[in-house]
Amino acid sequence: MSLPSASPHADRRSPVPPPRVEEVADRVFAHIQPDGGWCLSNSGILAGRRSTALVDSAATEARARALRAAALAHGPGEPRTVLTTHHHGDHTFGNAVAAPHATVIGHELARTEMAERGEALKQVWPDTDWGDLGGIERSLPTVTFTDRLTVYVDDLAVELIHVGPAHTSNDVVVWLPEQRVLFAGDVLMPGCTPFVLMGSVLGALRAVRRIRALGPRVVVGGHGPVAGPEVLDETEAYLRWIGRVAADGVAAGVSPYEAARETPLGPYAELRDPERVVANLHRAYSEVLGRPLDTQIRSAPVFAEMTRYNGGRPLTCLA
Numbered sequence: 001m002s003l004p005s006a007s008p009h010a011d012r013r014s015p016v017p018p019p020r021v022e023e024v025a026d027r028v029f030a031h032i033q034p035d036g037g038w039c040l041s042n043s044g045i046l047a048g049r050r051s052t053a054l055v056d057s058a059a060t061e062a063r064a065r066a067l068r069a070a071a072l073a074h075g076p077g078e079p080r081t082v083l084t085t086h087h088h089g090d091h092t093f094g095n096a097v098a099a100p101h102a103t104v105i106g107h108e109l110a111r112t113e114m115a116e117r118g119e120a121l122k123q124v125w126p127d128t129d130w131g132d133l134g135g136i137e138r139s140l141p142t143v144t145f146t147d148r149l150t151v152y153v154d155d156l157a158v159e160l161i162h163v164g165p166a167h168t169s170n171d172v173v174v175w176l177p178e179q180r181v182l183f184a185g186d187v188l189m190p191g192c193t194p195f196v197l198m199g200s201v202l203g204a205l206r207a208v209r210r211i212r213a214l215g216p217r218v219v220v221g222g223h224g225p226v227a228g229p230e231v232l233d234e235t236e237a238y239l240r241w242i243g244r245v246a247a248d249g250v251a252a253g254v255s256p257y258e259a260a261r262e263t264p265l266g267p268y269a270e271l272r273d274p275e276r277v278v279a280n281l282h283r284a285y286s287e288v289l290g291r292p293l294d295t296q297i298r299s300a301p302v303f304a305e306m307t308r309y310n311g312g313r314p315l316t317c318l319a
Helices: 061-074 108-117 120-124 201-214 230-252 256-262 276-288 299-309
Strands: 020-025 028-032 043-047 052-055 079-083 103-107 143-145 148-153 156-162 172-176 181-185 218-221
Touching (some): 079 148, 103 108, 108 143, 201 230, 201 276, 230 256, 230 276
16 A cells, blocks of 8 residues: 655745735735745734734744734734634734733633643644743633624724634634625635644534625635635535545544545645644544544644645644
C-alpha cells in the first residue's frame, strides 16, 4: 500500500509573506496572514467612529503586535474589544497583547476550554517563537455568553452567534448584518482543508446551513484568503465527502488512517494542509459509529498519524 505523494504544503519552511489588510466594507477590515497554514490565522479590525474592536488575535506576541499596529493605523485608537471565535491558541494567545486595554468576549465554553487546555499549542510546536504573552490568564474572555450576543462598535452592529460544535465545541461567527460581512473563525477556511477533530462533521454541516441562511456577501475565514459565499458550497462538499469515506471505511473494517491512505484526495489535494483528512476521518468514524458528538478524541496520536501521512515530515507552524 503506497503513501500519497507529498503535498506541496506539507513542508513549508520558506519565509511567508507579511500580513496584509483588506477593507471588506466601510470601516471593516480583514487582517490576512498568508498562507493560511497551521497557526497563520486571520483576524478582523472593526473601526467605529470613536472605538475599535478586533475579531480574534494571533498566535504569537510578534504577530499580535503587528495586528495591534494595523488596528491603530486603520481605527481611531487602541482596540477596546476582542471578539473571540473559538478557544484555539492561534486565535487567542495574542489576546494578551490587547488585554491591558480591551475587554475579551467569547462563548462560555471558549473560556472553559482555554482555561483547561492552557498553552498546549506551544507543546505541539515548541520551536516556534511565541514571545512573552504573560500566561493564558491574560487571554481569557472576561465576558461570556451562551447562544447569541449583539455588540456595538459605535454605530457598527455586530452579532456573535454560537454555531458549534463544528471546528470546536465553542465556535462563534461574527456577523455584521448591515454590511453582510461574516468573520467565520475556523468553521470556514477558504483554500484550506477543514479541521473538525475537536468538533463535529455533522455539527459543521449544520453550522454551514445556519451561515447560509444569513446570506453573507463576504466571508473572512479563520485561515486563507477573503472569499464569497462559494466557500459554503466548498466546505459542505468536503464534509459530505469525508462522511462518505468514513462510512465506507467503517463498512470495510479499516482504520481512519488506512482509509485516508487508500482514498485519493481528488479535488481536495491542493487545499492547504490536506493531511487533516486523517483527523477529520477520526471524527467522522466516531459519528458514523453513533458516538456522541462531544466524544473526546486524543489529539496527540492523531497528529502523529498526520505526520506519518506526510511521509514523516512534521507539521509546520510558521507563526
